[in-house]
Structure formats: structure tokens, C-alpha cells
Amino acid sequence: MGENLSKELNLNIKEFKIDLLKNGSDPGALIPLLQSAQDSYGYVPEKVINYISEFAEIPAAEIYGVVTFYSQFRLKPLGKYIVKVCEGTACHVNGAKSIVDMLLNELGIGVGETSDDGMFSLLSVACLGCCSLAPVMMVNEETFGSLTPDKVRKVLKKYRQK
């Protein structure tokens, strides 16, 4: 099954497989297994959930419950550009809501989601450590401060054209 899975996903399964064998069917090993899967694939694919379920004898519904409970796990791959918009105190009072609304509107996705073309993922964070620039957001490693809705549109346009 491991071989087929790796073929189907067209991903490197080696590391994840070792962890799976090491942790065996101990139900307590579920979280390390999911972390290992996410390290290997960048997210937790549904097929991997089914695979762990069969291997570790944990119901798939229960694994799904665990994956959706912890914010560290993703069920979809992240986009090429990860937009982290700050909704911390300083940004909040400086109008972060209008920035978030603009992002939702422009990207057509919700917070925590990835656009269908795989370009953008939108995350909401509590602080980016540069409150003097509020409201602020990051796209991958680049920071954009003193944002206005219009500025947001321009930034996204720049990334779309890259």
C-alpha cells in the first residue's frame, strides 16, 4: 500500500513511512504521525488519513477530528504565496478589518483557505512584531505596512504578475 500511495501522491513517502513503522499501531502516536505526514507532503492528504487509519487501527473519522482540532494541521496544500494578515491589537485599532475584508474580496477565499489556482493562502495572525507599521501583512517573507485597502490590491496585483 505504501508504494501505491507514494505513486498516487507523487511525493516522497520515505520519511513518513519510517515514522509509521517506528510508531506502529500505538494510538498515542497519532499526532507525531500526522506531523510527519505534514512534513513530508506539506499538508495532510486525505489518502494519508485513510492510510494511517488502516495501519494504526484508528477510525478515520477520529483522525479527521484530530486534524481539524489542531490549527497546526492543514488538509490542503498551502498556496505559492502565504498572506499573513495581522489582526492583533495595534492593527485592529488601525483598521485591520478593512484590510481583511479587502483580502477576502480580492482573493475570493476565507481565512485559512487556499485559492483554487494554488497561488494564495490567507492566514490570520495575532502579531507580526512591527506594530508601528500597523495595519500590516506579510506575503511570504516580505512585510507590507501602513496598509490601506487600495495598497492591498496593488500588492496582490504585483504578486499575481510575478
Next chain:
Amino acid sequence: MGITIKINNEEYDFEIGETILEVARRNGIYIPTLCNLEGTKPTGACRICIVELGKMSAPVASCSTPAAPGMDIQTESPRIRKARKTIIELMMISGNHNCSAIGNSKANLTDFMQEVIEYDGSGSICTAYGECELQSLAYKYMVNNRTLERIPTNYPLENIDPLIGRDFSRCILCGRCVQACTEVSVINAISHGYRGNVAKIVARGDKPLPDSECVYCGECLQVCPVGALYEKRSKYDQRVWDVTREKSTCYYCGIGCRIVVSTKNNKIIKIDGSDEGEPNRGQLCFKGRFGYDFLYNDKRLTKPMIRSGGKLKEASWEEAYNIIIDKIREISGKYGSESIGCVVSPKYSNEDLFMLKKFIEKVSGKTNIGHSEPYSKFKIEYSQIGEYEKIVLIGTDIARDNPVAANYIKQANLKGSEIIEINRKKTDLSKYAEIKLKDLSEFKPDSKINYLVIYSPEYDISSLEGKSNISLNSINSENNTAGAYMVGIANENFEDMKKKKMVFSVSSIPSNEFNTEFLVVIDQFGVESFENADLILPPSVWVENEGTYVNSQHKIYRMKKIVEPPGDTKSLRAIFGELLNLSGSGIKKSTPKYIWDEMIRKDLNLSDDIAYSKLKKGPVQIVDGFFKKISLKSSGSKNDRFRTHKLLCNHCEGLSVIAEKRINPGE
């Protein structure tokens, strides 16, 4: 006096391990609960059962807090009542609980109802109205749900499933359905997903139930305290004030699960497991819970049909009887009376089967009648399965054939019983089995250990017989197989029967297998399943008749008539009572009481202890030796086990897909 706790200023004894709730309930003290599900581990999820442990301590959930010596508990103090009120209010405002006008002072019922219409498309009051446990608590604690603003629902109604509707707007996340799925039926199809204010009950991948491991036992439906899970086919028919409820027995396998039949306007609209105790303790499988509306299928026959000029035409009972009597005379004259035979599926009451047998004996001069069910007996109570450390399953795919028995096995397995499966094939229970063997010869029982063996009745287990540490049990596929054996209808080799010149096929094998001159079919779906029948009679079945049945434990149950039979259908006992009279036997009456008391009991020398009137009080166990007095031919023809189950489920709305997957074909 042992260790005690104080509840509401009175001292009560308790045992170590008992929860506060258990001590209170045992002593008749009321503590409200929502998430608590008897027989499963407490989760403490809903908090409604909180009690006071003293002014200095925060309230504790009584369902999950063990009683400890010296505890001084108050169950209805002002502080507790206030907290419960808040808990209920928070639940009420977080969903479409339109049993009351809800929302803050700005909102009104009309706006709220409009929202409900947008959500579920009906705008009707919640389907659980009048039976909802949350609603009744809201009344009890006089909850004012107009102080907080209503929170809209995150998840849309799941309407795709034909049988189970999931209304997430009414889910209070008590988790009873998850408990039922993981600890009662042990299917593990659903679990808690997400977190905080977006929490939801999810199946694999948060997909609808049809795409999950769900086997449609419907335990979740039965335990949902609110209107979040409901039987979809009768969503708004379930109004408690419109519905009549009667207890009866399931129509499918030999376990004979006790059911509660809800009817409205002479029609069954819902079936629940009856919690009166044995054999099923409230549990049911998909067949028992959802497999009832074949009664109302358009294809059901309601008038006798006679073939004339190659086509089947409606006829009166009189015409049909006359043809049968004439044909019997003609065929006995030509080939001798023993060329008349009968095959029957033991799905009919003892009274039905007895009259049928009497008639066949009368016209054929012999007991030319048989069914295809092997003889079996389940010797213990199903709830005792858990008392065995070793459970051996031989040749049986019990989770498909007798799912409720499989529930007990899985529950025992969760508590530590070991499953040994002896089967060449992979079954639904294979994944639970600690030991898997291909052949019985590989099984080497330890003489010091008690084994519970459950075998498929067509499997040869003679090598295990006569050992005191091995309890051998099997379950019939048809509900009244034991009754058929009791009234003297045994397992027959159908190959001989197929060669008879005139055959009465009563809900049994398909007609194209017969080589008769004249084939009489008695079946509710006679026209489609018996293409070359010469004459078809429409029987009334199951809850349309009163009668007695014997389950696989050999307990006799008396069943009430719950609904009126449709059209011109008649019970088998009436049909064959009339035919017997037409062929010269003076049958005085064909009421169930008369047949049981004056015919069956006299015929079989059964004592007054099981007089018809006494059976009303409850089931009676038939003594072990009894079946040996009557002939027990068990030739083991296994051509159509479960065929009737499939046929019936295929005639129920929304059940054919699951029946195709979950009912094993006859081998």
C-alpha cells in the same frame, strides 16, 4: 453501613466506582442529563448534570465525577439552577431551536422562522418538537432565551442521505451519536471535528454519511436528544401528538429484536429499538430500523392474480380458491396426491405456518412442506456475550447477517474479550479478531477456558460438540425459523420439491426454478419475483396480523396487530383455513387464539403454561427437550439464506444501495 455520600442532605450508600449521577438515579433523585448515554463511558460534555459540591468548589458534572466518601451534594441549589439555565440558554441561542421565539429583543419569531426556511427549506417547527430533551429542560428551568443574541449556524443541512437527515443547526454537540457509533454499534463512522464555535460532528473527511463507514444502524438517530438527527423519510410526520406507538418484534433475522413501531394514519412512519431489555437492549440494525416501508411499496400485490391467456389478471378470492381446489383434484388424479408440495420462508407466524402445513398434509397426504433454513439455537442471553473471555466465530459474517449480535461481540471486544475468527473469507469483524484461522481443524481449544462459539448454522461443528467448556450457538436468518420447526416444518431438500407437479411457493425461491404443471405463489411481491406463477395470492404480513413467533433463543413472543392490512390481502391462516374448509376439513375458527390453543398446543402436547392469554404477559422460553420430539431434519440446503431480506429491503425507499452492500447473497 458502608461508605456514604450526602445528596440534598440525605445520606446514601455507594460503591467505589459509582458516579454521583448513578448514586442519585439509584435513589430516585432527579438530575437532568443530555450527553449521558447509558452503557457508555461518560464524557461530561454538556454540563447540564452539574451539581454543587459545596460553596467553595466549582460545580462538578455528576455523570463523570465518582462519588467519594463525605461528599455533600446539592442537586437543585439556586446556584446550580442558575448555571443550568445559562447552559440551556447558550444551547438554545446557538441553533435553529424554533420551538420558541428566540433571539434578542430586536428579533421576532417571523424573522427567525424566515431564517429557518432559508436553512432547511421547510420553515416547520423542529421535527423533535414535543420529544426534544433540550426543549423539555428549557421549559423545566423556565429559560428566557431572549436575552442573548442568536448565533447563526456554520454548517448547512445535510440532505443528501436518503435515510438519516443531519440538521447541524439543531446539534448541541452532546456527542451521544458519537458514543452510540463508537461504543454501541462500534462502527466508528463519526467523531468530533473542528473546535470551539465551529465544532461539528464529522464522518471521514467531513463527507456526508453515504461516503463514510456508516452502516445505517441508526443508533445515532435513536439517541439524538434534539432534532439534529432524524429519519428523513418521515421528517415531519413524527409529531408526537399524531403518532401511536406499539411494541412488536422485528421482521428480519432470528434474534427477534424488540421494536417500537410508530404509526400515523394506519401507516408505519418510524421504528425504534425497544429498551425493554433482551434481546436487543434498544439496538437495531439497518434492516430492522429502516426496512419497514416495503409494506407500502406500489408493487405490493393486494388482489389475487390468475393467469389466463398467458397473462396475470386480477381475480376474486373465490375464483382463486376454486381454481386451486380444481387443480389439486386434477393433479392428484393424474400423478397421485404426493406430487403436491410446498416451500415456505419461515417469515410467517406459528399460526400461519401451522394452517399452511395442515392444508398441505390434507391435500398431499404427507408433510410435503419445507423451508431452507438450518436448525439453530442461541442458548444464552445476548447480553451475556460479554461474560466470555473468548468468543469464537465460525463461518459467520455476523456483522452482516445478524448485526445486533455483532454489536454485543464488538462491545465485549472493547472490554477485553478476545475474538477468534474461523473463516476462509474476510468479514466485517475480521479487523477486530485477535486470532484468525482458516479452518476449524486449526482451532485447539484449551479445556480450562470457557469459549462462546457462534457459528453459521450450515457449518459442521460436530467436532466441538459435547464439550462442557464450549457453548455452541447459532442464529437463524429468518425471524420464525424456530417456530417453523416447532409446528413441524423442517428443512427440506428443495431439489425434490422443485420436481413436484403442483407447488405452493410461499415467499420462497423464485419460480423459474420450478418444473411444475401448476405453480401457486403466495407473496407480497409475487408478480415481479415469480414470473411464471399460474396463480398468485396476496398475503398480509408481520404487524398486519396477530400471532406468535419463536426466536433463535426459542422464546415465544406474542405479537399484536398494529396496522390494517391493505386491499384484499389475507393472512396465511385465513387463506388456508378457508381452503381447508373448502376441501372438507371442518375448521371452526382461524383466529390466532383458537389455532394456538386448540390446534397447535393440542397437536404438540404443549402445556397450559403457554396458553395464548398467558403469552400476553411476555415471552416464554420453550424447554430444550421439546424440539427433539418433532423431527429435525437439517439437510442444510442453503440456497436462499437472506434472499428475503434483500428482497424486502430493495422494496424500501432509500435502502437498496445499503442492502446491496450489507446483505450477503445466498450461497
